[in-house]
Amino acid sequence: MKPLIKKIRIWYLRNIKWRNYKFGKNFYVGLSVYMWARDELKIGDNFYMGRDSQIETDCIIGDNVMIGNKVGLVGKYDHNYQKTGVPMRLAPKIRDEDYDWKGLNQRTIIEDDVWIGYGSIIMSGVTLKKGCIIAAGSVVTKDTEAYTIFGGNPAKKIADRFDSEADLEAHIKAESDFSK
Template identity: 65%
Template sequence: MFAKLKQLRDLYLVKFKWRHYDIGKGFHAGARVRLWAKDKITIGRNFYIGRDSQIEANCIIGDNVIFGNKTAVVGRYDHCFQEVGVPVRLASQIRDNDYRWKGLMETTVIGDDVWVGYGSIIMSGVTIQDGAIIAAGSVVTRDVEAYSIYGGCPAKKIKDRFETEADRIKHIGLLAK
C-alpha cells in the first residue's frame, strides 16, 4: 500500500506539479523537495532526490543519479549584488523577468551514475562528470572529473572512485550493456 502511495505521489509531481520540466522514468522525490529553474530542468531515468533537497538553477541531470537528503543545486548569481545604492535584499534577482545580470546562461550538468552525498551544495554552472561521487557536506564550486570522489568546502578531489583502471573500465563496460 505504501509503495503505491509513493508511486502516485511521484506521478503527481512529474505529471502536474513539475510538468514543465523534462523528467525521465523512475523518478522519486523525498518529502519537501523543491524544483525551480529560470529556463529548464532535464532529469534522466532512475533519479532519486532525498527529502528536504532543492534544485533552484538550470540543470541537466543524467541517468541513475542519486541526491542524498538536504542537497541543493543553487544559483551562483541569483541576486545582482553589484547594484550601486541598492541593498542585496532589494536588488534584482534571477526570478525577475527583466533580470539581465550574470548567471542567466549558466547550466549545471550532472552526468550519469553520480552520487551527491547528504547536505552537499552544487553551485550553478558546474559540470559533474559521469560516475563521480560528492562526499557529504561538500560545496562544489568547480567542475568534477569522471569516476572521482570529491569532498570538502570547496570540494577537491580526494581520490579515484575505483582502485584500478581495469575496474573502472569493467564498470563502464557493464553499464553499457
C-alpha cells in the first residue's frame, strides 16, 4: 500500500471506525484487524498490530507494544454458559446491555515493551507484564512476569528475556534514559 493510502486508512480507523477508543502516537494496524471493547480500549504510543488480528475485550495497552499477525485478545466469559434452560448459543452475551454475569469488570492489561507472537491467544483478565514476550501460538490464561518469555498452551514461563541480570539492569537503565 502506498504511504498516503496507509495514512488515510489509519486516520479513518482512529477517527471514524474506532472513534470511541483511545490511541497514542504512531498507531498502526494491518489489514483485516477487528477491534471491539464493551467499555474501554486504550492503546499507548508506538503500537503495531499485524494483519488478521483482533481485540474483543476491554483492554489497556501500554507503549511500544508489538502484536503479530492472527493474534486474538478475547474474553473468557463472552456468553453466560451457565444460564439454566438456555442453549449457550442463545444465552446472554457480554455485548448485551443487560448482561450481568462474569467478565464485566475484567480488563486485559498489556504493559509497555511487550511482543506477542504470531497466532497467540490472550484471554481476558490477564496482565502481560512489562518487557515480556509471548511465543508464537501460545494461549495465555494467567499473568506473566516482567522481562520473561512465555510459551505453550497454556502458556508457561520458558526463559528470561535477557541472559543475565546485568543485561536486564542495563536494559532497564537504557530504557529509562530513552524515555526522557
